[in-house]
Amino acid sequence: MADAALDRLKADGRIVVVGASLAGLRGAETLRDKGFKGSLTMIGDEPYEPYDRPPLSKQALLGKGAAERTALPRRRELDAEWRLGVPASGLDMAAKRVKLADGEEVSYDRLLIATGVRARPWPNPAEAELDGVFVLRTRDDGAALARRLDAGPRRVLVIGAGFTGSEIASACRERGLEVTVAERGDAPLVGALGGVIGAVAAEMQRENGVDLRTGVMVTGLEGDTTGRVRAAHFSDGTSLECDVVVVSLGAQRNTEWLIGSGLGAGPRGIACDAGCRAFDIRGIVTDDIFVAGDVARSPHPLFGYQFLSLEHWGNAVSQAETAAHNMLSESTERRPHIWVPAFWSTQFGVNIKSVG
Ligand SMILES: Cc1cc2nc3c(=O)[nH]c(=O)nc-3n(C[C@H](O)[C@H](O)[C@H](O)COP(=O)(O)OP(=O)(O)OC[C@H]3O[C@@H](n4cnc5c(N)ncnc54)[C@H](O)[C@@H]3O)c2cc1C
Structure with a gap:
């Protein structure tokens, strides 16, 4: 983009952001930091201003901060x-x-x-209901689950022992609730951290009183005559009485709204280059x-430039910061998004941090 066109964009262009969360x-704050003075529209399907999700499986489930109070701090005025x-x-x-x-409809120069x-x-949709x-x-999910845990269920079943499932089990134990975790793999966290750490995580769960069942799948949920869940059935033929079930089976990408648009979007996400520019189909x-x-x-240099979602x-x-920078930059000034994967998780009194 020529200098003059870029200056016009910065002065009175229209930028639309779809997805009003982290x-x-x-991204929007970075656009303003970089001198974007035009119109900025934030479109979000949730009725709330941006809030933080990590506390939803940690403090919010322990009653140490309500799910409704996890608004993200603002770095600046957004206008x-x-x-x-x-x-x-x-x-x-x-x-x-x-x-x-x-x-x-909302028009944009940059999206x-x-x-x-x-x-x-x-x-199973009927069982899910x-x-x-x-x-x-979401914040609503967190508030609803915290309320149900407050009511003191007899047994919670967590299906899936990834990070979120393990954190939920940890919160249940900290509250003194009986909890069973069912995991198809050999150990908790094994998908993300491998067998060695998985074995340590399994020990940690059992030491903390979790009824951990690995190598097993939940095949069905059963309700009582009033429509409340009362039991779960497992692939090894056993059953479990439980009055709360938390399904923690990972995530699906929100791309359906782009079907037919011509953008390179699908169940695996939206493909983009290292500079965060989307590909078309x-x-x-x-x-x-x-x-x-x-x-x-996006392509990740640490993993042979495979396209990865993190x-x-x-x-x-x-x-988001890199995308915003590139949205307002000449092609020679653009930056690649090179981020060393890093995350944390807090469970059973232990802080797990992973880098790389
Ligand atoms: C319970 C929980 C605990 C977590 N704990 C950790 C942790 O300990 N450490 C860590 O590194 N990460 C953690 N994460 C992950 C982290 O929160 C996410 O990586 C982060 O929220 C991603 O931000 P995002 O803005 O890309 O997506 P999201 O936060 O998913 O936001 C996307 C927003 O877009 C909205 N949207 C979707 N479709 C549309 C549409 N068509 N129109 C308008 N709006 C739409 C969504 O409703 C949502 O509000 C956790 C996540 C959860 C759920």
């Missing part, structure tokens, strides 16, 4: 138009317009997509649509 907010509680439902790349579910992921639901069956991704890089956070798939808090912040 990556969306930090943005907020369109909250209304999802983006489509994208017209040629006309440079985002369509909203309420029928409105930042940061629509993240959602919790993978329990695969049973009272007492939860997932944990022909594999040609766009120059006005950028991607950041959990929904992005569902980590720090990655969302760093990628």
Whole structure:
């Protein structure tokens, strides 16, 4: 982009951010930091201003801070138009317009997509609807689960022993609740951290009173006559009475709204180059649509330039900052997003930190 066009964009251009959470907010703040004075529109399907998710499986479940009180601190004034509680439902790349579910359309010169992921639901919809069956991704999920744990269930079943599932089990034990964790793999956290750390995590869970069942799948959930969950059945033929079930089976990327748009988006995320520019479905890089956070798939130099999605808090912040910088830069001034994967998890009184 020529200098004059870039100056016009900075002075009175239109930038739209879809996904008003961690990556969306930090991206928008960076745009203002970099001197963007034009109109900024933040579109978010949740009715809340950006909030932080990590506390939802930690402090919020322990009653040490309500799920409603995890608003993200602001780094600066944004001066943005907020369109909250209304999802983006489509994208017209040629006309440079985002369509909203309420029928409105918002035009852009530059678009930042940061629509993240959602919790993978329990695969049987009727069982997923049973009272007492939860997932944990949003502030509303966190508040509802915390209320149910406050009521003192007799036994909680957590399905899936990844980070979120393990943290939920930890919070249950800290509250003195009986908890069973069912994991298809050989150990908790094994997918992310491998067998050695997985074995340590298993020991930690059992030492802390978790009824950990590995190498087993939950095959069905059973409700009582009032529609409340009462039992779960396992692939080894056993059953368990439980009155709360938390389904913690990973995430699905929020890309359905882009179907038919021509953007390179699908169940694995939105493909982008190292500079956070989205690819279209022909594999040609766009120059006005950028991607950041959990929904992005970008080439990573540490992993042979494979396209990876990193569902980590720090990655969302760093990628959003890079995307925003590049949105306002000449091509020679653009930066690649090179982030060493790093995350933390707090469970059973232990802080796990992983880098690399
Ligand atoms: C319970 C929990 C605990 C976690 N703990 C840790 C941790 O300890 N350490 C760590 O590194 N990471 C942790 N994470 C992950 C971290 O929170 C994410 O990496 C981070 O939230 C990603 O930010 P994001 O903005 O890319 O996506 P999200 O936070 O998922 O935000 C995307 C937003 O876009 C909205 N959206 C989706 N579709 C549309 C649409 N069509 N129109 C408008 N808006 C839309 C979504 O509703 C959401 O508000 C945790 C996550 C959860 C859920």
